[in-house]
Amino acid sequence: MKHIQHFINGMFVDSISQRSFSKLSPVDGRQIAAVQEADEEDVAKAVSAAKAALKGEWGQMTQRQRAEKLEKVAQRIIERFDEFLEAECADTGKPKSLASHIDIPRGAANFTAFSHALGNEPTETFSMDTPDGSKAINLGLRKPKGVIAVICPWNLPLLLMTWKVGPALACGNTVVVKPSEVTPTTAALLGDVMNECGIPAGVYNVVHGFGAQSAGQYLTQNPDVDAITFTGETSTGESIMQAAALGLRNISLECGGKNSAIVFEDCDMHSAVEGVLRSAFENTGQVCLGTERVYVQSTIFEEFLHRLKERVSELKLGPPDMPNVNLGPLASLEHQLKVLSYYDLAKKDGAQVVIGGGVPNLGASLDGGAWVEPTIWVGLDRSSKVLQEEIFGPCCHVQPFDDEREVIALANDTNYGLCASVWTQNIQRAMTVSHSLDVGIVWVNSWFLRDLRTAFGGAKQSGIGREGGVHGLEFYTELQNVCIKY
Numbered sequence: 001m002k003h004i005q006h007f008i009n010g011m012f013v014d015s016i017s018q019r020s021f022s023k024l025s026p027v028d029g030r031q032i033a034a035v036q037e038a039d040e041e042d043v044a045k046a047v048s049a050a051k052a053a054l055k056g057e058w059g060q061m062t063q064r065q066r067a068e069k070l071e072k073v074a075q076r077i078i079e080r081f082d083e084f085l086e087a088e089c090a091d092t093g094k095p096k097s098l099a100s101h102i103d104i105p106r107g108a109a110n111f112t113a114f115s116h117a118l119g120n121e122p123t124e125t126f127s128m129d130t131p132d133g134s135k136a137i138n139l140g141l142r143k144p145k146g147v148i149a150v151i152c153p154w155n156l157p158l159l160l161m162t163w164k165v166g167p168a169l170a171c172g173n174t175v176v177v178k179p180s181e182v183t184p185t186t187a188a189l190l191g192d193v194m195n196e197c198g199i200p201a202g203v204y205n206v207v208h209g210f211g212a213q214s215a216g217q218y219l220t221q222n223p224d225v226d227a228i229t230f231t232g233e234t235s236t237g238e239s240i241m242q243a244a245a246l247g248l249r250n251i252s253l254e255c256g257g258k259n260s261a262i263v264f265e266d267c268d269m270h271s272a273v274e275g276v277l278r279s280a281f282e283n284t285g286q287v288c289l290g291t292e293r294v295y296v297q298s299t300i301f302e303e304f305l306h307r308l309k310e311r312v313s314e315l316k317l318g319p320p321d322m323p324n325v326n327l328g329p330l331a332s333l334e335h336q337l338k339v340l341s342y343y344d345l346a347k348k349d350g351a352q353v354v355i356g357g358g359v360p361n362l363g364a365s366l367d368g369g370a371w372v373e374p375t376i377w378v379g380l381d382r383s384s385k386v387l388q389e390e391i392f393g394p395c396c397h398v399q400p401f402d403d404e405r406e407v408i409a410l411a412n413d414t415n416y417g418l419c420a421s422v423w424t425q426n427i428q429r430a431m432t433v434s435h436s437l438d439v440g441i442v443w444v445n446s447w448f449l450r451d452l453r454t455a456f457g458g459a460k461q462s463g464i465g466r467e468g469g470v471h472g473l474e475f476y477t478e479l480q481n482v483c484i485k486y
């Protein structure tokens with residue numbers, strides 16, 4: 001049984017109260033860890049350590065010195081690859097093949113991508129004539145924002161945590177991370193790596209616990225937190241935004257989605273089927289960028305649906321270590337109940353279940369796990385909550401459309417605005433449709449193709465702000481203007 005502790009001021013510590021909670025395996029429901037639960041005092045200790053570190057060795061380091069240390073962190077994650085892989089797959093149940101291609105490599109890349117870039121970005125200067133006939137020069141100078149609270153979800157734990165910690169530290173801030181209660185392990189493991197790489201104590205801190213009335217809330221309400229970056233459900237984002245208002249702390253919110261895939265008759269059918277399959281079912285559908293609404297031009301609807309159903313029937317479910325497994329369980333029994341409630345609702349609302357719709361029989365040893373069948377529906381009315389609310393599971397609804405105007409209206413018919421994919425070989429159409437979609441990201445003939453220099457974030461209720469590339473600079477630094485008269 002693992003004992004997961006907080007990481008505060010460079011040390012692994014228990015909660016002052018010694019209170020802990022159980023982490024269960026999503027594969028079979030066994031308890032696999034006892035996790036310390038932080039109370040307000042533990043969180044305050046972590047925030048104080050982060051605040052003190054700003055004035056210590058870390059605060060004196062040059063951008064280049066910080067970048068070199070963060071490059072070491074990235075390298076050390078790769079050197080300890082198997083430990084991170086084992087920990088992430090034990091926490092989430094995801095296939096090792098998936099985590100070894102996505103989660104762990106990106107956990108390292110999020111440090112290398114930002115360590116130098118942010119230091120090489122020029123700031124503005126303006127020269128001006130002054131009323132008394134002399135001149136002045138204006139210099140834009142960037143400074144770290146301070147202590148950044150990083151609150152993370154359970155679907156891509158290491159990737160989504162370092163996606164924030166990387167740029168935050170590259171800009172000279174310090175962080176207090178509150179990983180999801182569902183997936184505590186890799187955030188704690190990274191603490192050990194930070195020590196190994198000589199990141200000064202207090203720069204990177206981790207407190208475990210839940211959200212409301214627990215570590216998450218205590219963190220967002222701590223007045224010494226200077227800004228909050230959050231990834232999670234939209235409703236949680238609203239709560240965090242309210243907490244951030246006290247003391248006027250800036251927020252960066254990456255929230256839910258109800259993303260569409262739009263498949264035109266002139267698409268490359270094989271690519272479109274494989275792309276929609278991945279976007280709807282990879283990571284057992286637990287990707288914010290995942291597709292839950294598929295719109296297929298009516299002329300190819302039957303052929304597309306048949307081919308997608310065939311491919312879904314070939315998906316192999318099983319534990320992380322099983323060879324050639326495509327899907328693991330959902331991340332928790334609680335989430336399994338949520339996804340199954342939508343499976344029931346779909347039937348109640350009149351959906352035709354093309355494939356799946358229930359719980360797979362994987363044998364007695366896995367009965368206690370959070371397993372669901374990959375599922376395709378047709379025939380729902382747009383008013384169904386199955387088509388309006390984020391399910392975050394391995395399921396999608398497929399429906400036909402006739403023309404661009406109709407499908408743009410259908411795709412935009414949601415409170416969310418995170419991403420979409422468009423499958424067509426007509427680039428003019430791809431540009432016209434993409435521009436008409438009220439989302440932050442569009443992939444054309446692709447999905448989850450990630451260039452870390454690009455702006456990443458959602459429109460509408462999918463989030464506030466953009467991170468990635470130099471876009472995080474506005475959030476992770478204070479831009480100061482110095483005007484010098486000469």
Ligand SMILES: NC(=O)c1ccc[n+]([C@@H]2O[C@H](COP(=O)([O-])OP(=O)(O)OC[C@H]3O[C@@H](n4cnc5c(N)ncnc54)[C@H](O)[C@@H]3O)[C@@H](O)[C@H]2O)c1
Binds near residue numbers: 210217390
């Ligand atoms: N837009 C994106 O980039 C992105 C990426 C991944 C996941 N997500 C979204 O995340 C959701 C799934 O993750 P989840 O279930 O962990 O989300 P969640 O909102 O339930 O929890 C996210 C984190 O917030 C914490 N939290 C909950 N309530 C809080 C509160 N009142 N104050 C402070 N912290 C609080 C949780 O403990 C957890 O660490 C989905 O909606 C998914 O779309 C979005």
Ligand SMILES: N/C(=C\C=C\C=O)C(=O)O
Binds near residue numbers: 155
């Ligand atoms: N933020 C990113 C992915 C988000 C995935 C959501 O589940 C990324 O790739 O940087």
